[in-house]
Amino acid sequence: ERYGLETWFKIGDMDFATHIYRTLMLRGKMRLSEVTDMIAKRLGIRHRIVPMTDDRVRTVVVTECGHMSFQEYFVEKRGEVRVKSVIYEGAEEAEPCSEVIPSIMDSRAVIIAPSNPILSIGPILALRGVREALRKTRAVRVGVTPIIGGRAVKGPADRLMRDLGIEPTAASVARLYSDILDLFIIDEVDASMAGEASKYVPRCIVTNTLMQTRQDRVRLATYILTAINEVR
Template sequence: MNVTVLCGGVGAARFLRGLLDVVEASTVTAVINTADDTVLHGLSISPDLDTITYTLAGATDDERGWGLAGETWNAMAALGRYAEVRPAGSGAAPTWFNLGDTDLATHFYRTARLTEGASLTEVTAEIAAAWDLGLRMLPVTDDRFRTLVTLGGDGDEAGSEVTFQDYFVRLRHGVPVTDVRFEHHDARPTDAVLAALHDADVVVIAPSNPIVSIGPLRALPGIDEALVARRESVVAISPIVGGAALKGPADRMLTELGVEPSVTGVAGLYAPVASALVVDTVDADHRDAVEAAGMRCVVTPTIMSEAGVGAELARTCLQFAR
């Protein structure tokens, strides 16, 4: 059985870890959001690609919840010396986005290969091979593509449009949002991505933020059309449990953008492209509302904080997406 998973960052990484306990890695393709990608210090940084890589390699710092285990921060600390003498208006030496010393190696390699003319798809395959992952990891596009967030509230930046990393990291996703849009110009999903969506036996939408993790993928031409064409074998996992996000601002963002922060709200977003929604047991009483939105409702534990839950969640998805 070939499985294609639409992915954001942490939630998708944990699901993929469970999936790889159930099926052979060679049968899994992860289609990963790149609209969060950014350039800092001249380096090409792909947060979702790297989160998935490090998680599947068993290299993450589980106590901190992000980054590599045993990481050090000497380069960032040294950079602070230059931030103190930075002229007004200069973008040099940003320190709001922490890059660990070991993590820098990934960005050095990616940047050098892209400069040599390699595509992001090619570089991602090389990085996955270096970490001996086994599955196929596909950035959704090789083209320039980014998420832009319009800020609300009454702060100094209210009404301004910023990149996702500005919102998520610099502002610590603590500012209300009034709009999200995806700047993709002529960006298109790669042929490999479209083939993965067409050829898979099952497509799973991972428990990632439906607005800023899965939304960018769906914004590219051809993605939704491919999902609609095979809707009966597409299953989505709700990232909202008991009306709240397990990690990140998904629940607040849904509310701010006029979507009910519940599994029912998630069903409304995914019903056009997926036939089933997997929800946690705490949301079992929403079954009728999910089905009224046009999706089969599958109830099972979805919080992957204990060993075995991810694998069982993966088995359930494969069963109900057939």
């Protein structure tokens, strides 16, 4: 602030260090997938993490106040400005990382996590070849609702969907994923909506999807794996 610069993007020391490290590596001509793999290994993460692309793709939120980056919309404005549209800038030209399509095609199951369907999952599905791969794969394709009782568990998904003319319900999320899911999981709060959601996906099941503790996360993961085995 004393330097007269903007200070709305407040992050912790670990996040700040990671951003600096990643930027230095990218400026050194490393690919994002290489940097991601290096960071994961240094943090002791055993599982393989692959970004959707090594190319530049930028989520632009078109609001009543003008065009904004995702960070400006979500952090600076706290998702409180009205959204007119969302643009995935560069998605049509970008190529998926080399592991993305083979991973989709060769996996036993693909799980779409309960993230924002417009701002988090949308950019991935907009990338060339990803949605088509999800349509063609023989993997069991599972989605978990990010909307419970008409509200987002975290973040601005419900407000954003409403601004874009999409009713913020679990059934609406099922409709957005209707061509790429075999199974959709909704929360028990929305059990009465299972019939409507089933109009868009072959099968809809109900359970407690709210993850507040590690035990909750383990419980839901076990439930999903059991459901996948039943589908297969």
